[in-house]
Amino acid sequence: MIDEAEIMKVLADVPDPEIPAVSVLDLGIVRGVENGKVIITPTYSGCPATLFIEQSIREALDAAGFRSVSIETRLAPAWTTDWISDAGKTKLAAYGIAPPDLAKQAPCPQCGSTDTEEISRFGSTPCKAQWRCKDCLEPFDRFKCH
Numbered sequence: 451m452i453d454e455a456e457i458m459k460v461l462a463d464v465p466d467p468e469i470p471a472v473s474v475l476d477l478g479i480v481r482g483v484e485n486g487k488v489i490i491t492p493t494y495s496g497c498p499a500t501l502f503i504e505q506s507i508r509e510a511l512d513a514a515g516f517r518s519v520s521i522e523t524r525l526a527p528a529w530t531t532d533w534i535s536d537a538g539k540t541k542l543a544a545y546g547i548a549p550p551d552l553a554k555q556a557p558c559p560q561c562g563s564t565d566t567e568e569i570s571r572f573g574s575t576p577c578k579a580q581w582r583c584k585d586c587l588e589p590f591d592r593f594k595c596h
């Protein structure tokens with residue numbers, strides 16, 4: 451018998467390899483458990499973290515005794531920032547990463563100012579863009595929105 455609630459509990463402790471402050475559940479990468487399989491959707495195709503995420507999930511499942519549970523990667527529908535949970539957004543903000551928003555202007559995670567600008571499409575990882583606050587001059591990472 452596969453205990454889905456137990457599996458979700460295990461996955462809630464699997465950190466995102468790029469932003470350890472949030473779990474793969476917070477980010478909405480784990481879609482759920484279906485027919486004994488964990489369904490995951492990578493945040494960005496071509497994101498180098500994708501393989502690590504699958505590996506981390508595999509290791510966590512094995513460690514918890516769910517060796518028979520397989521992982522299925524599903525690319526459609528594509529992951530969107532809407533899948534990040536409210537808890538995930540709060541954690542991202544606390545970590546100094548502006549939570550993605552449909553509003554174009556990213557608020558500064560340091561001072562909350564919306565007088566910000568994108569410096570580079572490429573931040574510390576391919577999934578993030580580099581932004582800077584014009585008020586406190588602090589640079590910060592922002593998830594690229596689809």
Ligand SMILES: [Zn+2]
Nearest residue numbers: 558561583586
């Ligand atoms: Zn600021």
